[in-house]
Amino acid sequence: MKRTLLIIIAFATVLSLSACKGKTDEIDNSKSDSIKGALEGSLEEIMDKIYETADLEDGFRDYVENGTMNEEVTAERAEYFLGKADIEFEEALASEPMIQPGAYSLVLVRAKDGADIEKIKTDIRENLNPYKWVCVGVSEENIIVDNIGDIIFIVMSDNEADSLHEAFLALEK
Numbered sequence: 001m002k003r004t005l006l007i008i009i010a011f012a013t014v015l016s017l018s019a020c021k022g023k024t025d026e027i028d029n030s031k032s033d034s035i036k037g038a039l040e041g042s043l044e045e046i047m048d049k050i051y052e053t054a055d056l057e058d059g060f061r062d063y064v065e066n067g068t069m070n071e072e073v074t075a076e077r078a079e080y081f082l083g084k085a086d087i088e089f090e091e092a093l094a095s096e097p098m099i100q101p102g103a104y105s106l107v108l109v110r111a112k113d114g115a116d117i118e119k120i121k122t123d124i125r126e127n128l129n130p131y132k133w134v135c136v137g138v139s140e141e142n143i144i145v146d147n148i149g150d151i152i153f154i155v156m157s158d159n160e161a162d163s164l165h166e167a168f169l170a171l172e173k
Contacts, residue, residue: 038149039171043093043108044070046151046171050106051095054167060160063104068095073107081107082154083127087120088112090150103136106164109152121145121152130156148172 039046051064071077073092079085081094092109109124111117125145131137138156144165146153153168155161 039151043091043110043151046108047093047095047106049171050164050167053170054160054163056160056163063097064095067097067099068104069098070095073109080132081105082109082124083129084123087123088115089120089152103130103133103138103156103158105132105154105156107154109154111147111150111152113150115150117147117150117152121147124152124154128154128156 041049047070056064071094073081073089073094075085078087078089078092081092082089087109090110090112092107095106097104109120111120125143128143128145130140130143138158142156142158142161144153144155144161146165146168148168148171153165155164157164
C-alpha cells in the first residue's frame with residue numbers, strides 16, 4: 001500500500017514538473033561567452049545533461065529519474081543547500097529526493113559576475129553539513145565541490161558522486 005502511494009505521488013510530481021519544463025529562462029550569451037569554459041543553458045538544462053550522460057548504476061538512475069525533484073535555492077534556503085546563508089549567487093538549483101530514503105543532493109550554483117569562485121567553493125566545502133538529513137548522512141570524501149566557469153557543482157552522495165562529477169566535467173567545451 002505504501003509503495004503504491006509512493007508511486008502515485010512520484011507520478012503526479014513528474015507530470016506536474018513536466019508541464020513546467022518548457023518554460024526556460026533566456027540566457028545572456030554575452031556574459032557566458034566572456035567566462036572561460038562557461039556552460040551554456042539554464043541550470044535545469046545543465047542538470048538534465050548531467051543526469052543524461054552520467055554513468056550511473058541502474059538502481060540509482062531509477063531513483064534519480066523517479067524519486068528526485070528540482071528545487072530553486074532561495075536566499076532563505078541557501079544555508080540548507082550551500083552550508084552558509086551569506087553566500088552570494090545569481091541563481092541555484094538543487095536536485096534532492098522527494099522522500100528521503102538516503103542521503104543525496106546535487107546542487108548547481110551560477111555565481112554572480114566578478115565573484116571569487118574559489119572563495120565561494122571553499123566556503124561551501126567548509127560549511128556543508130553532510131548530516132543535514134538528520135538520520136542519514138554522507139561520508140566527507142563523497143562531497144565534491146567543483147566548477148566550470150561560473151557554474152559551481154556540489155554533490156553529496158555515497159553512491160554516485162564520482163560518476164556525477166565526471167558527467168559535469170564532460171560538459172566543458
